[in-house]
Amino acid sequence: MTSRNEHAAPTDPSSSPLLVALDVDGTIVHHDGRLSPRVTEAVRALDDLPHVTVVIATGRSVISTLPVMEALRLMTPERPAVCSNGAVTVAVAPEQAEGFEIVDQVTFDPAPAIALIRTHLPTALIAVEEIGVGFKVSTPFPEGELWGEEIEVPVEELTARPATRVTFREPNLTTEDFTSLVERIGLHGVSYAVGYSAWLDLAPEGVSKASALEQVRRRLGVEPHRTVAVGDQRNDLEMLHWAAVGYAMGQAPEEVLRIADRTTGAVEEDGLADALAEVLDELA
Numbered sequence: 001m002t003s004r005n006e007h008a009a010p011t012d013p014s015s016s017p018l019l020v021a022l023d024v025d026g027t028i029v030h031h032d033g034r035l036s037p038r039v040t041e042a043v044r045a046l047d048d049l050p051h052v053t054v055v056i057a058t059g060r061s062v063i064s065t066l067p068v069m070e071a072l073r074l075m076t077p078e079r080p081a082v083c084s085n086g087a088v089t090v091a092v093a094p095e096q097a098e099g100f101e102i103v104d105q106v107t108f109d110p111a112p113a114i115a116l117i118r119t120h121l122p123t124a125l126i127a128v129e130e131i132g133v134g135f136k137v138s139t140p141f142p143e144g145e146l147w148g149e150e151i152e153v154p155v156e157e158l159t160a161r162p163a164t165r166v167t168f169r170e171p172n173l174t175t176e177d178f179t180s181l182v183e184r185i186g187l188h189g190v191s192y193a194v195g196y197s198a199w200l201d202l203a204p205e206g207v208s209k210a211s212a213l214e215q216v217r218r219r220l221g222v223e224p225h226r227t228v229a230v231g232d233q234r235n236d237l238e239m240l241h242w243a244a245v246g247y248a249m250g251q252a253p254e255e256v257l258r259i260a261d262r263t264t265g266a267v268e269e270d271g272l273a274d275a276l277a278e279v280l281d282e283l284a
Contacts, residue, residue: 017052017220017223018052018226019055020046020054020055020229020276020279021055021057021082022054022056022057023209023239024056025232025233026249027231028056035072038273039270042276043276044072045276047072047074049284053220055082057081057082059233061083061129061135063132069081074092076092077092077094078091078093079091080103084165084201084203085201085207085209086207086212087164088129089104089215089216090102102131105164106204106207107163107164110128110158110163111159113166113187114126114159117200120185123170124170125138125171126138126139126166127166128165130148131164134151135167136158137152137153138152138155141169165202167199169198169199170198208238208239209235209239213227214242226244227243227244228245228246229247230264231247231252232248245283246259247261247262247263247275248264249263249266249267249272251266251267
C-alpha cells in the first residue's frame with residue numbers, strides 16, 4: 001500500500017474512540033454482491049474493540065444496507081448507518097419491526113432537476129426513494145439494480161413530494177458519455193454523484209456521506225483526528241477528504257486515488273481487509 005500525502009493523523013495506537021466509515025459496493029462487497037470471509041473477519045476484528053465503531057456509509061437505501069450489516073454482525077442496538085449518500089442516517093433498533101429508526105433525513109424538491117434531466121435524457125429511468133419500502137419508478141429498472149418494492153407511477157407523482165434521493169439510469173449510454181452529458185447539463189441546487197455505470201444519484205444540496213458522518217462523529221464523541229474512511233467511487237470523495245485517514249480501493253478512479261491519503265488493493269484482492277489490518281496495527 002502507498003501513502004498519497006503527508007497530512008494523515010498521528011499513528012500512535014490509542015484507546016480513545018475511533019470511527020471507521022466503510023463504503024459498501026466495491027469496498028466491502030464485490031461488484032457481484034459477494035462478501036469475502038477475509039473482509040468479514042477484518043471488519044469484526046476491528047469492531048470487536050470496545051473503543052472502535054464501524055459505521056457503514058453508502059449510497060444504498062436503508063433496506064439494502066441492513067443485510068450487509070447483518071452479514072458483518074453489525075446490527076447492534078443504536079449503531080448508526082449513513083445511507084442514500086448521506087441523505088438518510090439511521091440507528092439499528094431491534095425492537096422496531098423494520099430493524100431501524102431514522103435519526104436524520106434531508107429532503108429536497110426533485111421537480112426542477114427531474115424536468116431538466118428529462119429534457120436532455122427523455123428515455124432515462126427515474127426512481128425516487130421511499131425509505132424502508134423501496135422506490136417509486138417511472139419505468140421498471142433492470143432486474144437486481146434496485147432493492148425493495150418498485151412502484152411504477154406517472155412522472156408527475158415522482159415530483160409531487162420532497163425526496164431524499166432521486167436516481168436516474170440510462171442503459172443505452174456508456175458511463176463516459178453519461179458522465180459527460182451530466183456535466184454539461186449543469187445541475188444546480190442539488191448534490192450529485194455518477195456511479196460506475198450510467199447511473200446518477202441526486203441528493204439535497206450540500207449533503208454527502210461526509211456531512212452525515214460529521215454529525216455521527218459528534219454524537220459519538222470521536223475527535224476529528226480519530227476518523228478513518230474507505231471507499232472506491234466519486235460519491236466517496238467528500239468522505240475520504242473528511243476523514244483524518246482516507247483509503248481508496250485499488251480500482252478507484254484516478255480522482256478518488258488522488259484525494260485519498262492511502263491506497264489499498266482492489267476489491268477483488270480483498271483490499272479492505274489489508275487496509276483494516278493496517279488501521280488495527282497503527283491506529284486502534
